[in-house]
Amino acid sequence: MNVNGETVVALLSRSLCMDYLAPAVQGAFAKIGEGVELRFVDTVRGTDALRDGAEVDVALCWEPQPGHWPLMPNVRLVHSVAAGVDHILEDPTLPAGVPLARIRDPHMASAMAAYVTWAVTSGHRGMDRYAAQQRSQTWVEHAVQPATQYPIGIAGMGTLGSHCARALAAIGYPMRGWSRSAPVKPVAGCEHFAGDAQRGEFLQGLKALICLLPLTEQTRGALNADCFAQLGNGAHVINVGRGAHLIESDLLVALDAGQLGLATLDAFNVEPLPANDAMWSHPKVRVTPHIATRTAPEVIAEQTVRHWQQVCAGEVPHHAVDRANGY
Numbered sequence: 001m002n003v004n005g006e007t008v009v010a011l012l013s014r015s016l017c018m019d020y021l022a023p024a025v026q027g028a029f030a031k032i033g034e035g036v037e038l039r040f041v042d043t044v045r046g047t048d049a050l051r052d053g054a055e056v057d058v059a060l061c062w063e064p065q066p067g068h069w070p071l072m073p074n075v076r077l078v079h080s081v082a083a084g085v086d087h088i089l090e091d092p093t094l095p096a097g098v099p100l101a102r103i104r105d106p107h108m109a110s111a112m113a114a115y116v117t118w119a120v121t122s123g124h125r126g127m128d129r130y131a132a133q134q135r136s137q138t139w140v141e142h143a144v145q146p147a148t149q150y151p152i153g154i155a156g157m158g159t160l161g162s163h164c165a166r167a168l169a170a171i172g173y174p175m176r177g178w179s180r181s182a183p184v185k186p187v188a189g190c191e192h193f194a195g196d197a198q199r200g201e202f203l204q205g206l207k208a209l210i211c212l213l214p215l216t217e218q219t220r221g222a223l224n225a226d227c228f229a230q231l232g233n234g235a236h237v238i239n240v241g242r243g244a245h246l247i248e249s250d251l252l253v254a255l256d257a258g259q260l261g262l263a264t265l266d267a268f269n270v271e272p273l274p275a276n277d278a279m280w281s282h283p284k285v286r287v288t289p290h291i292a293t294r295t296a297p298e299v300i301a302e303q304t305v306r307h308w309q310q311v312c313a314g315e316v317p318h319h320a321v322d323r324a325n326g327y
């Protein structure tokens with residue numbers, strides 16, 4: 001709290017300008033009749049711009065600066081602007097007892113379903129061939145493999161994965177979903193698999209594999225040679241999780257050997273993807289700049305303020321992260 005009795009929200013990012021959140025956060029605090037002061041520590045103000053850190057109540061983060069937490073000894077809520085929290089948990093100086101919360105947004109799930117539906121259907125139907133044919137004014141029809149013969153797996157059947165499974169099942173694809181534990185609400189038309197014991201059965205013969213896992217110590221490198229070897233020949237790998245889920249060298253070997261036919265990648269270890277990265281020019285790789293889905297600033301602000309009210313009332317924030325699980 002600052003000297004005027006206002007709640008102090010620090011907007012922390014070492015990779016983004018956080019201005020886009022300001023009107024929505026101010027508006028959300030105004031709605032609950034609480035004064036707020038925003039302090040930006042980002043790519044525009046400088047990543048060391050934090051002043052009077054002891055006054056910070058709430059930290060709203062996307063890839064926050066490592067090692068800054070000791071400067072904010074009174075922070076009472078750490079919040080991600082996204083569904084993932086790997087970018088926050090990677091800092092060992094994050095205070096253990098402070099609630100950490102994340103976004104859960106049905107609109108984000110709908111945009112993700114649109115992205116993966118595009119990735120799957122365009123890969124399945126070979127739409128890149130038709131784009132090339134248009135450039136050469138070539139009218140040639142290619143055979144259509146029925147969706148019912150094109151099994152698709154989603155690794156990570158949470159908020160986003162379940163929504164994507166419903167969308168793809170509606171088209172007629174045989175769906176499989178994999179999560180850590182058995183699903184509380186199974187998705188109709190989707191066969192569920194849980195835990196490491198059922199991973200092999202889940203992967204076996206898939207034509208497309210979608211990664212929607214959170215990045216944790218257990219899931220880091222999950223898209224690797226062993227995984228690719230279990231998929232159907234010429235399978236399509238779609239990574240909309242995090243860059244560190246994918247072992248890029250294994251992907252390149254599998255693509256070049258024809259074991260995999262296509263990769264659609266939206267998340268990378270280094271973003272923006274460096275100019276010399278092999279993924280940019282590989283003929284079997286499609287690159288998008290981490291745009292599969294986004295959450296509107298109003299949703300981020302509304303959920304942050306709701307969680308702040310819960311913390312002030314001595315409650316656990318509704319979308320609190322289980323730090324032991326890492327998501």
Ligand code: NDP
Binds near residue numbers: 160161180218290292
């Ligand atoms: P959730 O926390 O709702 O779901 C995570 C799912 O992954 C759960 O089903 C969970 O299992 C499963 N899971 C976790 N660990 C394991 C494991 N070791 N083995 C098998 N399954 C596991 O997350 P969301 O659906 O909201 O988001 C998922 C991820 O999507 C985010 O963490 C982020 O990485 C990515 N994302 C990407 C975006 C983009 O634009 N590219 C945008 C937003 C998010 P269980 O159900 O048993 O807990």
